[in-house]
Amino acid sequence: MSKQNENSMGPERHPWVSSFLEGWSIFRQNLLGKIGLTLLVMFALMALCSYIPPWISPIYDPMTGVDPDITSCSGPCLRHWLGTDFMGRDILSQLLAGARIAFMVGISAAVMSIVLGVSIGMTAGYMGRFIDTLLMRLADMIMVMPTLLVVLLLSAVFGQLNIWTIVLIIALFRWPGVSRIIRGQTLSLKQRPFIEAAKVAGASHFRIIFIHIMPNVLPLAFLFMTFRVTSAIITEAALAFLGFGDPGTVSWGMMLQWVWKTGHMFQAPYWLLPPGICISLITLSFYMLGRAMDEVLDPRLRKEDQTD
Amino acid sequence: MRKGNAMSVMNPSRKRPCSRWVVILACAAMLITGSLFTVSPASASNLLKMGLLQEPKTLNVWRASDRWSRKVLGLMYQPLYVRDPETLKLIPWLAAGPPLFDEKTLSYTVKIRPAKWSDGTELTSEDVAFTGRFINKFKVPRYRSKWRFIKKIETPDKQTVIFFLKEPKAIFVSRSLTTPIVQKKEWTALIEAARKTKKPLKKLLNEKIKRPVSSGPFVLKEWRQGAYLYLQKNEHFFGTGKKIQGRLLGPYIDGIIFKIFGTSDASILALKKGSIDMFWWGIQPGYIEDLRANPDIALFQNEKSALYYMGFNVRKAPFNDANLRRAIATLVDEDFIINRILQGYGIRMYSIVPPGNAFWYCPDVPRYGEGLDREGRIKKAFGILSDAGYSWDAPPVDGSGKVVKGEGIKLPDGSPMEKFTILTPPADYDPHRAMCGMMMQEWLRMVGMPAYSKPMAFGALLQQVKLRHEFDAFILGYGNLSLDPDYLRNFFISTNDKRRGWNMSGYNNPHFDKIANRSASEMDREKRRKLIWEMQKIIIGDVPYIPLYDPKLIEAVRKGRFTGWVQMLGGVGNIWTFCQLKPR
Numbered sequence: 001m002s003k004q005n006e007n008s009m010g011p012e013r014h015p016w017v018s019s020f021l022e023g024w025s026i027f028r029q030n031l032l033g034k035i036g037l038t039l040l041v042m043f044a045l046m047a048l049c050s051y052i053p054p055w056i057s058p059i060y061d062p063m064t065g066v067d068p069d070i071t072s073c074s075g076p077c078l079r080h081w082l083g084t085d086f087m088g089r090d091i092l093s094q095l096l097a098g099a100r101i102a103f104m105v106g107i108s109a110a111v112m113s114i115v116l117g118v119s120i121g122m123t124a125g126y127m128g129r130f131i132d133t134l135l136m137r138l139a140d141m142i143m144v145m146p147t148l149l150v151v152l153l154l155s156a157v158f159g160q161l162n163i164w165t166i167v168l169i170i171a172l173f174r175w176p177g178v179s180r181i182i183r184g185q186t187l188s189l190k191q192r193p194f195i196e197a198a199k200v201a202g203a204s205h206f207r208i209i210f211i212h213i214m215p216n217v218l219p220l221a222f223l224f225m226t227f228r229v230t231s232a233i234i235t236e237a238a239l240a241f242l243g244f245g246d247p248g249t250v251s252w253g254m255m256l257q258w259v260w261k262t263g264h265m266f267q268a269p270y271w272l273l274p275p276g277i278c279i280s281l282i283t284l285s286f287y288m289l290g291r292a293m294d295e296v297l298d299p300r301l302r303k304e305d306q307t308d
Numbered sequence: 309m310r311k312g313n314a315m316s317v318m319n320p321s322r323k324r325p326c327s328r329w330v331v332i333l334a335c336a337a338m339l340i341t342g343s344l345f346t347v348s349p350a351s352a353s354n355l356l357k358m359g360l361l362q363e364p365k366t367l368n369v370w371r372a373s374d375r376w377s378r379k380v381l382g383l384m385y386q387p388l389y390v391r392d393p394e395t396l397k398l399i400p401w402l403a404a405g406p407p408l409f410d411e412k413t414l415s416y417t418v419k420i421r422p423a424k425w426s427d428g429t430e431l432t433s434e435d436v437a438f439t440g441r442f443i444n445k446f447k448v449p450r451y452r453s454k455w456r457f458i459k460k461i462e463t464p465d466k467q468t469v470i471f472f473l474k475e476p477k478a479i480f481v482s483r484s485l486t487t488p489i490v491q492k493k494e495w496t497a498l499i500e501a502a503r504k505t506k507k508p509l510k511k512l513l514n515e516k517i518k519r520p521v522s523s524g525p526f527v528l529k530e531w532r533q534g535a536y537l538y539l540q541k542n543e544h545f546f547g548t549g550k551k552i553q554g555r556l557l558g559p560y561i562d563g564i565i566f567k568i569f570g571t572s573d574a575s576i577l578a579l580k581k582g583s584i585d586m587f588w589w590g591i592q593p594g595y596i597e598d599l600r601a602n603p604d605i606a607l608f609q610n611e612k613s614a615l616y617y618m619g620f621n622v623r624k625a626p627f628n629d630a631n632l633r634r635a636i637a638t639l640v641d642e643d644f645i646i647n648r649i650l651q652g653y654g655i656r657m658y659s660i661v662p663p664g665n666a667f668w669y670c671p672d673v674p675r676y677g678e679g680l681d682r683e684g685r686i687k688k689a690f691g692i693l694s695d696a697g698y699s700w701d702a703p704p705v706d707g708s709g710k711v712v713k714g715e716g717i718k719l720p721d722g723s724p725m726e727k728f729t730i731l732t733p734p735a736d737y738d739p740h741r742a743m744c745g746m747m748m749q750e751w752l753r754m755v756g757m758p759a760y761s762k763p764m765a766f767g768a769l770l771q772q773v774k775l776r777h778e779f780d781a782f783i784l785g786y787g788n789l790s791l792d793p794d795y796l797r798n799f800f801i802s803t804n805d806k807r808r809g810w811n812m813s814g815y816n817n818p819h820f821d822k823i824a825n826r827s828a829s830e831m832d833r834e835k836r837r838k839l840i841w842e843m844q845k846i847i848i849g850d851v852p853y854i855p856l857y858d859p860k861l862i863e864a865v866r867k868g869r870f871t872g873w874v875q876m877l878g879g880v881g882n883i884w885t886f887c888q889l890k891p892r
Contacts (some may be wrong), residue, residue, distance in 0.1 A: 133785075243736040243742075262594040
């Protein structure tokens with residue numbers, strides 16, 4: 001009631017803006033969401049700051065920069081806040097560059113898998129019958145495949161994969177879960193009167209799916225995206241750690257692989273711990289964000305005082 | 309139902325089947341675990357426990373190409389001559405004395421020591437002759453090149469064997485006579501079966517040898533695949549109690565257990581805990597400080613006769629241009645690789661022959677980029693490429709002579725240089741080479757070359773490079789180069805540019821071929837040295853390979869249980885150690 005009054009009194013807002021503001025007010029009350037968002041902002045800042053060290057001096061280039069005075073693994077000092085790796089490369093610079101890669105991999109793979117999952121889910125749910133069966137059986141088949149194992153096999157067969165191939169493969173293996181949820185939602189939406197109305201008005205299937213159904217399933221898709229980011233980051237890190245990452249990128253998994261393969265696992269905690277902690281925290285932050293989004297999007301999960 | 313309940317309450321025997329099963333299962337579990345402990349000889353105190361990174365692939369000596377199989381087989385199949393650990397000169401092993409060369413008949417006469425196989429039968433000249441004939445008859449891939457010039461082999465008596473050569477061959481003693489000798493009896497039956505098949509060699513190479521008949525200090529007792537391999541002392545070993553080169557031979561230990569660990573971390577942990585006495589593999593520099601601080605562990609540092617190098621596919625563009633290869637040789641910073649990636653545990657290579665092989669090593673070869681810093685290297689490489697007609701969208705050296713990021717390099721014909729890959733083994737196989745590839749990628753990109761480092765599984769890499777010739781550049785290594793430099797000829801002679809051939813780069817230079825063939829036939833050591841030097845100069849001038857480094861080998865053993873480790877080129881894991889190691 002009060003909202004209606006607000007709307008009638010203030011300047012008229014786009015419905016998406018209003019729903020965003022409403023969601024934001026619920027999100028602000030969620031502690032997990034706030035922690036997750038803070039962590040995420042911190043990592044985003046790290047990713048942005050990754051461009052600064054090489055600009056200060058070439059010795060801070062995460063891949064090729066080496067300190068001329070340090071030729072082995074060394075602990076934190078004024079010049080290298082987190083120390084150097086076995087070649088004398090700055091660990092902080094690598095950590096910052098790793099944040100950029102984590103965001104790139106996580107978000108790209110998640111967006112790709114969501115686009116694929118939403119499109120397939122909506123098509124299957126809306127078209128039904130043979131197409132539904134075909135797409136969902138395909139989803140089932142992909143869902144049961146162990147992603148990491150398949151990527152490892154592909155790496156073994158085709159040699160080292162570059163970072164975009166890894167992103168693509170992760171996306172190709174992560175859409176079935178999304179498509180199943182979206183299909184369920186589409187099946188329910190399909191029975192609503194506004195879809196019937198659109199059909200009567202002569203709207204094409206394409207228009208119904210992408211203009212009428214999609215806006216209603218998008219919030220759910222965004223929610224799943226946060227979880228997909230987490231799994232993409234972990235998969236990439238695992239691949240890199242096992243030696244199947246892109247050797248041309250400095251990712252956190254790659255850092256862990258270097259510390260392991262050069263025999264510094266138990267000798268250099270200042271090299272081992274930062275990438276490990278960062279992987280844990282970034283996945284945790286996306287998970288927390290996802291939980292908070294879940295609450296925002298699903299009224300059944302809200303506390304009493306949050307519902308109106 | 310009620311009856312059943314009553315029965316079970318009243319009659320305690322109803323419970324017995326259950327408890328019986330428990331007892332049976334418990335006994336079975338005890339038997340299984342107990343048998344593991346009793347069968348496992350690891351508990352015996354007089355056994356040497358060795359850690360291996362991987363399991364041997366085969367015990368068929370003709371098939372064994374992986375180093376794990378060869379390490380184990382090297383303790384069973386013995387050659388006529390071996391290297392002295394100090395002088396590195398060839399000394400008689402199964403042979404009783406040095407080979408006698410008859411210039412007129414182009415023949416070598418070798419006398420055999422009185423020796424026995426592990427099954428108690430006599431090792432005679434027939435076995436030696438059989439080995440040579442077998443290699444030639446079936447064209448055994450790994451050994452054929454060392455025996456193809458033998459015209460015939462005669463055995464006038466049990467202890468004498470005469471090798472007649474088709475032509476003089478300098479490598480005969482150092483390469484042919486160091487081939488492991490197999491038992492005629494063991495292989496005759498297998499040959500009969502193989503002859504009945506369409507591809508006898510394939511059949512022989514695929515033969516699973518479960519109990520190799522050994523002439524060495526140890527013989528196979530048991531191999532539990534995936535768990536351990538147990539070699540027992542060979543009671544018939546010819547060297548037991550004998551003095552060879554002033555060294556009294558044993559073996560003094562009852563046997564060797566090889567445990568398979570899979571990773572260096574696990575192996576080193578086992579070494580620190582005392583589960584193994586030695587880890588038979590080079591230790592990464594990262595572990596050294598920790599191991600050095602451990603009072604129970606001794607570290608050995610030895611040189612290797614090895615060559616780690618970057619190779620090019622000179623059969624096709626862009627690497628068919630020697631100027632481009634020279635420019636890359638200038639850009640590659642070997643000092644960086646040795647000081648940073650190898651942490652100083654390596655020797656810089658200027659030529660294909662390691663500098664430690666002083667007699668054959670030619671110091672007078674072109675030294676690309678020596679003493680230059682990164683900017684100097686880029687400027688020099690830019691000069692080489694510009695003079696050869698290469699151009700850039702954005703040259704790596706601008707008008708004022710300042711080094712900038714180069715972009716869009718174009719070949720002398722004006723076409724853009726296409727993306728190329730540098731294949732390396734993966735980091736879990738060899739982190740050094742994987743890291744070298746990564747650094748080279750970055751160094752080459754600085755001058756605008758579209759280089760991509762691509763670590764790939766070792767087997768797949770070899771297939772691509774050696775079999776299919778589908779590659780641009782690669783980083784590989786020979787971890788155990790022979791001291792005779794005949795490999796120079798093998799690596800670069802044009803007749804070896806074939807599928808599975810040793811000339812992986814596809815280098816083709818008729819002038820080089822001529823000198824290489826002469827070097828193989830030249831029996832005068834000084835004259836041969838001149839030819840070998842000439843060959844090194846040609847190769848380093850044309851750079852089909854860029855020699856990178858010869859790593860130093862660091863090995864770790866436990867101090868407490870055994871004494872008598874013999875250090876030599878290639879590390880302490882050598883036949884002399886295993887024949888002389890004594891329990892404390």
